[in-house]
Amino acid sequence: GEKELLGLWMAQTEGAKFWLSVMNELKNRGVDDIFIACCDGLKGFPEAIEAVYPKTQVQLCIVHQIRHSLRYVNWKQRKTIAADLKLIYGAATRAEAEQALEDFAVKWDAEHPTISRSWRANWERLSVFFDYPVEIRKAIYTTNAIESLNASLRKITKTRRSFPNDEAVMKVLYLALHQASKKWTMPIRNWKPAMAQFEIMYQDRI
Template sequence: MSEEVRHWQSRPLEALYPIVYVDGLVIKVRENQRVVNKALHLVLGVNLQGHKELLGMWIAQNEGAKFWLSVFTELQSRGVKDIFITCMDGLTGLPEAVETVFPHTRVQLCMVHLVRNSLRYVSHKHAKEVATDLKGIYSAATEMEAELNLEAFAQKWDAQYPTISASWRARWSRVIPRFAFSPDIRKAIYTTNAIESLNMTLRKMTRNRRIFPSDESAFKVMYLAVQTVSKKWTMPIREWKPALNRFALEFADRFPQ
């Protein structure tokens, strides 16, 4: 890894990020004369000004609690003292690792990922209707309404797709934190645009390269792409001002004066 990249990956970070998104993409790397699939994990923070900042990247072949614990411990050692909300896919060991290092952080599953995973089980002719019914769950006004809508979903679809309601129930404690928040904050944590647009750019790079000769090569290419993309991050994320006001009330005891 070049000195510039190493310096970027270990640079000091801000003490507080109200929102942190965790996402990743698959890359192909040549290793021991064969091609293996690895995951490039991205941790994107939104700072108090509402600006996006990629906190770091990590390449791994086998993730689990130990791997994620090392990632969030690294962020802590680089200066991060608090995160209000972490929005993520439900990767094994990830929610638990966040809560171990930052015990006051609320973990919120990304609804886009959850819906996308649910639709894998669904035939094309039912996809639109199922997606609409799932929206009724996560866009409900209250947790109670969401539970009722999940029950209605199960009654309607369990005969054909029993795994969907079961997977939502299994993850329910990570679905419901959103209902404690106002629409302003829900909008801010729901929108995965913050990280999806970055992913799109990086996926283009992986398509162009197809196979990387090493982890170091992949990391350097992705680092250069991130530097290009982040130059456009000059504006706060959408609806940031009202969301920040809500954060100040919701997390008054942890909000900087």
């Protein structure tokens, strides 16, 4: 139940080719298998994961999906729509979630048709966590762990404002990541019940 940062990469653009090179590097460095990968839907990232690790289940981050859904919603409706979205990802089963999505579409499609359309288009990867028990779903369906780390990195680069070259940026970020990783002393919450589930579900891969 330990967190570990596997790498730091820099590129001009984030596309399928870049993500494929990252995944191939991890594979070559000894990451033999990934059970579940949670990502934020960056273009080409899920496909790159599945190309290198065909058995991996890719879960799109629910938090990112909610933010995307609320991006163009006026503030008066935000709370209500957010509550209705929670009925989808907070459902007990995939079937109940799909019904909640249908109900959401009936209620909101006239004003905000793109919200349900986006959920439906990405449903296969948004609903992976329903295959798992409630106690470990929150560890699966969000990229919050890396998001908090990214926020601390943005804070550091913002205070510096300018760097002479890419190498200088990488050095600062590397040192910041090294310091942050020293604080990862607590095991991941609910890891024991999660591991018990994984040992059964992935017994031929552990």
